[in-house]
Amino acid sequence: xxxxxxxxxxxxxxxxxxxxxxxxxxxxxxxxxxxxxxxxxxxxxxxxxxxxxxxxxxxxxxxxxxxxxxxxxxxxxxxxxxxxxxxxxxxxxxxxxxxxxxxxxxxxxxxxxxxxxxxxxxxxxxxxxxxxxxxxxxxxxxxxxxxxxxxxxxxxxxxxxxxxxxxxxxxx
Numbered sequence: 001x002x003x004x005x006x007x008x009x010x011x012x013x014x015x016x017x018x019x020x021x022x023x024x025x026x027x028x029x030x031x032x033x034x035x036x037x038x039x040x041x042x043x044x045x046x047x048x049x050x051x052x053x054x055x056x057x058x059x060x061x062x063x064x065x066x067x068x069x070x071x072x073x074x075x076x077x078x079x080x081x082x083x084x085x086x087x088x089x090x091x092x093x094x095x096x097x098x099x100x101x102x103x104x105x106x107x108x109x110x111x112x113x114x115x116x117x118x119x120x121x122x123x124x125x126x127x128x129x130x131x132x133x134x135x136x137x138x139x140x141x142x143x144x145x146x147x148x149x150x151x152x153x154x155x156x157x158x159x160x161x162x163x164x165x166x167x168x169x170x171x172x
Contacts, residue, residue: 036095037170039103039159045127046154055081055124056156062121067149069157072134083122092128094118096168100132104166118164127169131162 042059045051051059054142058080060070087097097112114136121129151161 017166035098037094037168038172039099039166042129042155042162042165042167045169050127050167050172051124051129053154057155058124059121059129059165060153060156060158062119063162064157064159069159079097079122081122082166083120086120088117088120088130095170096128096132096166099168100166101134101160106136106168119144121165126171127167129165129167132165133164133168 013149038049042051042056046053046056057070057073057078061067061074061078062083063078064070067078094112096117097115100115101112102108102111113133117130117132119131121131123129147155149161151158153162
């Protein structure tokens with residue numbers, strides 16, 4: 001009998017210890033180990049009908065830092081859609097980073113400590129538009145903007161190709 005009670009006590013302690021390790025190890029990154037949602041380029045989102053030309057205009061306004069290149073479409077008094085909220089909450093950031101690693105980089109087991117959201121351009125039709133990239137430690141990233149031409153999406157001009165702008169939608 002005493003041996004049985006000791007075994008039960010040992011088993012209970014073991015189960016509690018394993019549970020504690022599992023809970024402690026489940027930070028935000030592990031919580032979103034599976035990709036949640038869909039991520040694609042700005043151009044793909046426009047072609048799929050997830051974003052309208054008006055959405056693209058607002059994004060271009062923020063990306064180009066004004067109406068530069070799109071004066072005809074925007075006019076003199078153009079006001080883009082406001083970026084609301086101004087920043088993303090941590091849970092959404094983690095979901096976007098995990099989906100980016102899994103779907104774009106195809107590195108599902110990689111930590112996303114080197115994935116950076118450089119800029120948030122807003123939410124358009126339930127899609128989150130971000131500038132995102134994978135930046136390994138001790139790397140230098142640069143682009144020669146003199147050789148990158150204007151890039152049109154839906155007749156809207158982006159100064160320099162927006163290669164790092166991605167559109168993340170939770171339920172597409």
